[in-house]
Amino acid sequence: MFNRFKERLKGFKEAVSTKIQEKGEAEAKKAEAKAADKSNAEEKRPTQDKGGAVAAKEGKAGEEEAGQVQNNGAKAKQSFTSRAKSLIFEQEVVLDEKDLADPLWELEMALMESDVALPVAETIVATVRDELVGRKKKIRADIGEIVEEALRSALFKVLSENYFDVDEFIARADKPVKIVFVGVNGTGKTTSIAKVARYLRDRGYSVVLAAGDTFRAGAVEQIEVHAKNLEVKLVKHKDGKDPAAVIFDAVEYAKAHHRDVVLADTAGRLHTNINLMDQMKKIVRVVDPDLLIFVDEAIAGNDAVERARLFNEAVPIDGTILTKTDADAKGGAAISISHITGKPVLFLGVGQDYPDLVKFEPDWLLDRLLGS
Numbered sequence: 185m186f187n188r189f190k191e192r193l194k195g196f197k198e199a200v201s202t203k204i205q206e207k208g209e210a211e212a213k214k215a216e217a218k219a220a221d222k223s224n225a226e227e228k229r230p231t232q233d234k235g236g237a238v239a240a241k242e243g244k245a246g247e248e249e250a251g252q253v254q255n256n257g258a259k260a261k262q263s264f265t266s267r268a269k270s271l272i273f274e275q276e277v278v279l280d281e282k283d284l285a286d287p288l289w290e291l292e293m294a295l296m297e298s299d300v301a302l303p304v305a306e307t308i309v310a311t312v313r314d315e316l317v318g319r320k321k322k323i324r325a326d327i328g329e330i331v332e333e334a335l336r337s338a339l340f341k342v343l344s345e346n347y348f349d350v351d352e353f354i355a356r357a358d359k360p361v362k363i364v365f366v367g368v369n370g371t372g373k374t375t376s377i378a379k380v381a382r383y384l385r386d387r388g389y390s391v392v393l394a395a396g397d398t399f400r401a402g403a404v405e406q407i408e409v410h411a412k413n414l415e416v417k418l419v420k421h422k423d424g425k426d427p428a429a430v431i432f433d434a435v436e437y438a439k440a441h442h443r444d445v446v447l448a449d450t451a452g453r454l455h456t457n458i459n460l461m462d463q464m465k466k467i468v469r470v471v472d473p474d475l476l477i478f479v480d481e482a483i484a485g486n487d488a489v490e491r492a493r494l495f496n497e498a499v500p501i502d503g504t505i506l507t508k509t510d511a512d513a514k515g516g517a518a519i520s521i522s523h524i525t526g527k528p529v530l531f532l533g534v535g536q537d538y539p540d541l542v543k544f545e546p547d548w549l550l551d552r553l554l555g556s
């Protein structure tokens with residue numbers, strides 16, 4: 185998961201590390217030279233003072249004393265150098281904007297090549313810059329850790345922007361909670377509905393599915409298989425072509441039978457298909473969903489982000505499910521989609537089986553984006 189993203193970030197980490205090391209070494213050299221000057225000055229002082237006394241004395245005794253003085257001088261020099269060395273290790277480096285210009289450019293490129301949308305990449309770079317510029321770093325501190333911390337904090341800021349606790353929302357909402365899923369073809373909408381049905385059923389909610397994809401041949405049969413596997417009620421129309429009517433009936437069924445949640449499938453559509461977009465608007469008008477969830481696949485990268493933006497413009501969505509993150513090497517869509525739409529990511533699809541659904545938590549995703 186996100187292997188290419190991690191690979192691309194390495195370049196940035198290395199560039200900052202090299203910068204801190206270079207700067208640290210330059211400052212250490214300066215400190216060493218200063219310490220050596222001071223040590224020479226100290227060495228000279230006792231020799232000169234006692235040197236006068238030596239001149240005043242005559243014979244062997246005088247020579248012995250002179251030897252002793254030289255010895256003392258060498259010892260003083262040695263202890264001064266080791267003190268200077270430990271001071272160098274404790275030396276702190278302050279990074280300025282100039283030091284970080286190249287590494288931050290490297291970071292921006294890494295983010296863009298990982299399909300992070302430009303405004304999001306810029307936000308992340310600005311936060312990392314704020315984290316690193318002007319802060320004192322010890323030369324012997326773990327530089328990798330410093331850079332990782334800055335990145336983590338910048339990514340966390342972006343990922344947690346529109347955080348929404350879907351569990352809490354469902355627990356508090358009036359029942360039945362009406363949830364409609366929309367998106368383009370083949371991105372994993374129906375599979376995600378089945379996963380969410382299982383997720384909710386496991387948390388004690390009763391679920392009704394609505395076979396609202398009346399457009400694609402085989403779509404009703406597909407959701408029927410999921411309903412059977414999960415042992416949940418499916419509402420469908422025989423030869424019905426109006427998805428709004430199917431979903432409306434599913435809601436009526438749920439009300440009459442005191443079911444908690446209605447999960448409605450809809451046909452896959454592209455935002456450019458005006459008829460199908462109008463149909464989606466009609467569904468929203470008729471059903472008035474509590475949550476309109478846009479489903480897209482993480483592997484589509486910037487395309488998924490752009491589609492989410494366009495769907496959100498046509499009919500305001502309440503959140504996103506990003507599928508196929510298990511197959512996504514880049515991570516850009518997962519990082520960008522919420523920032524661009526201003527709506528939260530609710531779940532991530534992490535495989536093809538029913539349990540392969542993860543409730544979106546910024547820290548969970550961060551561990552996978554930055555982890556080894």
Ligand SMILES: Nc1nc2c(ncn2[C@@H]2O[C@H](COP(=O)(O)OP(=O)(O)OP(=O)(O)O)[C@@H](O)[C@H]2O)c(=O)[nH]1
Pocket residue numbers: 368369370371372373374375376397400403451452453507508509510511532533534535536540
């Ligand atoms: N690896 C992986 N595959 C997934 C995930 N979610 C869905 N899929 C697969 O994606 C394919 C398409 O899923 P569907 O649920 O049929 O997609 P859809 O959006 O309903 O398709 P349409 O009905 O054409 O709109 C299936 O093979 C799923 O098993 C996921 O999180 N990871």
